[in-house]
Amino acid sequence: MAGLYFEELVPGLKIRHPITRSVTEMDNVLFSSLTYNPQPLHIDFDFAAKSEWGRPLVNSMFTLGLMIGLSVGETTLGTLIGNLGMTDVKFPAPVFHGDTIRVETEVVLARASKSRPDAGIVEFHHRAFKQDGTLVAECRRQAFMMRRPNDGPTDSASG
Numbered sequence: 001m002a003g004l005y006f007e008e009l010v011p012g013l014k015i016r017h018p019i020t021r022s023v024t025e026m027d028n029v030l031f032s033s034l035t036y037n038p039q040p041l042h043i044d045f046d047f048a049a050k051s052e053w054g055r056p057l058v059n060s061m062f063t064l065g066l067m068i069g070l071s072v073g074e075t076t077l078g079t080l081i082g083n084l085g086m087t088d089v090k091f092p093a094p095v096f097h098g099d100t101i102r103v104e105t106e107v108v109l110a111r112a113s114k115s116r117p118d119a120g121i122v123e124f125h126h127r128a129f130k131q132d133g134t135l136v137a138e139c140r141r142q143a144f145m146m147r148r149p150n151d152g153p154t155d156s157a158s159g
Helices: 025-034 045-049 060-075
Strands: 014-016 080-090 100-112 119-130 135-146
Touching (some): 014 060
Antiparallel strands (some): 080 135, 100 119
16 A cells, blocks of 8 residues: 555544554564664563563564554555654553554644655654553654655646
């Protein structure tokens, strides 16, 4: 599914993304290793078993990336110029191996770019939930989006 252009991303638009994803032990250990994060709560089963959680926590940066990734198909796929930032990032509940994540997105604001007539700035509010409906992550993401391309003038005389 193609992403939406700036003109289609109107404030108040809500999208429940159809793709969900179960988080695996491999996801957590590989992501933590690739990002040089040695936090034993993520990668040391013995240490995590003795923590208040009793098992490894999924790396919250993986959860953030997964939340954004699950939103791409219906929001920015092929229409994003670049991410401008993320604010208000929160992780109100933990994610564990085996949890399945689903995502909802709301367009909070949209404004035309002052410097680029072919672009606009959109703020998304992403929320991720696990299988029981618990909110596990949320953030506001500011994105630089393409405007719908101008197909050029139509020459009605040429048929």
